Amino acid sequence: MTDHDHGSDEHGHSHYDTPGSRRARSQLEVRALALEAALVDKGVIASDAIDLFTDAMEHRFGPHHGARVVAKAWTDPAFRARLLDDANAALAELDIGGLEGNVRVVENSDDTHNMVVCTLCSCYPWPLLGLPPIWYKSFAYRSRAVAEPRTVLGEFGVELDDAVRVRVWDSSSEVRYFVLPQRPPGTESMTEDELAALVDRNAMIGTGLVAAP
Amino acid sequence: MDGIHDMGGMAGFGPVDVDAVGWGHEGWEARNQVVALLSGGMSRAGIEEIPPSEYLRASYAERWLMCAERRLVAKGVLSADDLAVWRERFDSAPDTPMPRAEQPEALAALEAAVTTTTPMMPATAPRFVVGDRVRVKRMRPERHNRCPRYVRGVVGEVERIPGEEHLPGGPASSDVREPVYTVRFDSIDLWGEQDEPAFDLLIDLWQSYLEAP
Numbered sequence: 569m570t571d572h573d574h575g576s577d578e579h580g581h582s583h584y585d586t587p588g589s590r591r592a593r594s595q596l597e598v599r600a601l602a603l604e605a606a607l608v609d610k611g612v613i614a615s616d617a618i619d620l621f622t623d624a625m626e627h628r629f630g631p632h633h634g635a636r637v638v639a640k641a642w643t644d645p646a647f648r649a650r651l652l653d654d655a656n657a658a659l660a661e662l663d664i665g666g667l668e669g670n671v672r673v674v675e676n677s678d679d680t681h682n683m684v685v686c687t688l689c690s691c692y693p694w695p696l697l698g699l700p701p702i703w704y705k706s707f708a709y710r711s712r713a714v715a716e717p718r719t720v721l722g723e724f725g726v727e728l729d730d731a732v733r734v735r736v737w738d739s740s741s742e743v744r745y746f747v748l749p750q751r752p753p754g755t756e757s758m759t760e761d762e763l764a765a766l767v768d769r770n771a772m773i774g775t776g777l778v779a780a781p
Numbered sequence: 782m783d784g785i786h787d788m789g790g791m792a793g794f795g796p797v798d799v800d801a802v803g804w805g806h807e808g809w810e811a812r813n814q815v816v817a818l819l820s821g822g823m824s825r826a827g828i829e830e831i832p833p834s835e836y837l838r839a840s841y842a843e844r845w846l847m848c849a850e851r852r853l854v855a856k857g858v859l860s861a862d863d864l865a866v867w868r869e870r871f872d873s874a875p876d877t878p879m880p881r882a883e884q885p886e887a888l889a890a891l892e893a894a895v896t897t898t899t900p901m902m903p904a905t906a907p908r909f910v911v912g913d914r915v916r917v918k919r920m921r922p923e924r925h926n927r928c929p930r931y932v933r934g935v936v937g938e939v940e941r942i943p944g945e946e947h948l949p950g951g952p953a954s955s956d957v958r959e960p961v962y963t964v965r966f967d968s969i970d971l972w973g974e975q976d977e978p979a980f981d982l983l984i985d986l987w988q989s990y991l992e993a994p
Contacts, residue, residue: 593875596843600813602867603822603849605880606859609867613819614884617891621815624895656900665898672943687789687929689825690841695898699811702801705841711791714931715968718977723797734980738789740927741961741985742901743943775799 624666630698631769633664634746637696638772639763641673642751655746659695668694668744674737675748676774681728683721683774684737684745685713691739693746697769704773714738724775747772752780782826782925785833790931790972810842813849820858822849826925826950901944904960908988913939915964916994917986925950928990932982936994937966940983948987959988 593601607613637659641648651658655671671693674682686692687710692700703709712720717734721727728734737745749771755763758781770776788794804811817823827848828836836844853859870877909915917932927949941963951957966982968975 593871594807596840596846597807597809598868598871599850599864600809600816600842600846601871601879602864603813603846603853604816605867605871606863607816607820607853608882609880610859610863611882612858613816614887615879615881616883616885616888617819618812618815620888620891621819621895622812625815626811628895656898660898666896667894669898670900671898687931688786688927689828695896699804699814702803702806702841703797703799706794706797706801707788707791707837708794708797711788711794712797714789714982715972716975716977717980720797724799730978734978736980736982738929738982738984740929741943741987742899742946743961743963743985769802 625694625699629666629694629696631696631767631772632764633662634693634696634769634772635764635767636760637662637664637746638748638767638778639760641748642755642763643760648748651748664695666695668692669696670742671696671744671746673746673748674735676750678750679732680735681732681774682735682737682745682747683713683717684739684747685710686739687711687714688740691744693744696746697772701769721775724770726775726777747774749774749776749778752778754780782829782923783921783930784829785836786829787929789929805842806840813842814845817845817849820849820853821856822853822858824848824852827852829925901946901961902958904942904945905958907942907960907962909939909942909960909962909991911939911941914994915939915962915991917964917990918992920990922950926990928986929984931971932964932966932984932986935966935970937964937970939963940965943985946987948989961985961987962991964991 608615641651647658651673652675655673659665659671676682690700690705692704709720714736717736718728739745766778766781768776771778823845828844831844831847839847850864854861914936916936917928917934919934939962943961943963945958945960948957948959963983964986968980968982971982
């Protein structure tokens with residue numbers, strides 16, 4: 569994890585600083601540490617198992633995978649068709665999968681814009697996008713995305729033509745929804761890697777569009 | 782249980798803080814989420830049992846932490862004293878090292894669990910077919926469920942049948958699986974005419990939540 573990712577450490581130290589330079593801990597962090605310590609001390613969970621899962625969630629999963637999938641779908645029509653038909657199989661071709669990874673891909677077009685929310689908790693396609701951002705888990709987003717999606721999109725700077733039908737997906741089962749955004753004009757000569765660099769997380773949740781370079 | 786977590790359509794939470802792009806506020810959150818998952822401390826039902834006033838006050842990560850502490854103590858995995866002892870150690874001696882215990886022989890299975898997608902099973906003998914109109918039953922379930930209030934009593938159309946899943950909140954020992962339907966609702970049927978253009982709301986619902994209209 570980098571400071572950029574969670575962006576709240578006012579002293580500029582990483583989470584696992586040397587003891588002498590450690591920032592003050594919040595009471596919540598002390599409780600979190602105590603929970604891990606008590607469970608490890610009693611043999612309930614193993615430290616290396618915690619390391620493995622945490623590394624996957626923080627580093628191995630993430631929007632860099634989602635962006636790679638989008639770029640491939642834009643440049644390989646057969647892959648795009650497989651992705652829309654059976655996302656799990658198509659993602660397995662790219663070695664993408666795992667916890668919270670039972671995915672359905674929904675595609676934006678000139679007349680349809682998809683947007684994903686989980687009103688009840690925080691369901692999210694971890695292997696493709698990593699852990700959800702704070703705003704995705706916020707009460708404001710959870711309460712309003714299903715009732716006034718265009719107003720919410722406006723807060724993200726997204727304005728859609730009135731003729732575009734918005735489709736809001738409320739993730740309630742074990743299906744995790746992922747938005748395939750539209751490829752922007754003027755990108756015809758770009759490579760897959762260059763295209764992937766244009767795609768950010770919000771575009772794959774449906775709270776953003778991919779801008780032309 | 783129809784708790785405060787069921788937020789779809791509520792008003793009063795203000796605009797979305799679109800710049801809150803980290804997954805936690807302090808840096809310990811992801812690891813603690815893993816600790817809660819691996820120890821059996823996490824459950825949606827446990828989060829939903831947090832009293833509304835606490836749920837609204839706490840951050841997302843704090844809700845997971847509260848849920849794990851309460852569940853693990855309730856199950857007898859830990860005692861409240863275990864947690865208090867470790868909190869006191871980390872509070873009074875911040876250099877206290879985190880205890881470590883490793884089980885390297887278990888890592889291969891864990892790696893597979895992290896990186897393997899579990900697809901849904903195909904639905905067996907679904908009662909409704911794609912294109913059917915269905916009404917969400919009126920209900921007031923005492924147990925955990927995944928049927929948000931805002932769709933109850935409303936008629937929509939089955940758009941897809943992604944598969945079948947365990948019925949959420951069923952008895953822990955049961956093996957009750959049900960077809961899950963992706964149901965599309967028109968926003969006018971959910972919310973009436975609004976300033977925004979009408980949109981589609983799609984949500985996955987278990988068979989026993991639905992009836993013929």
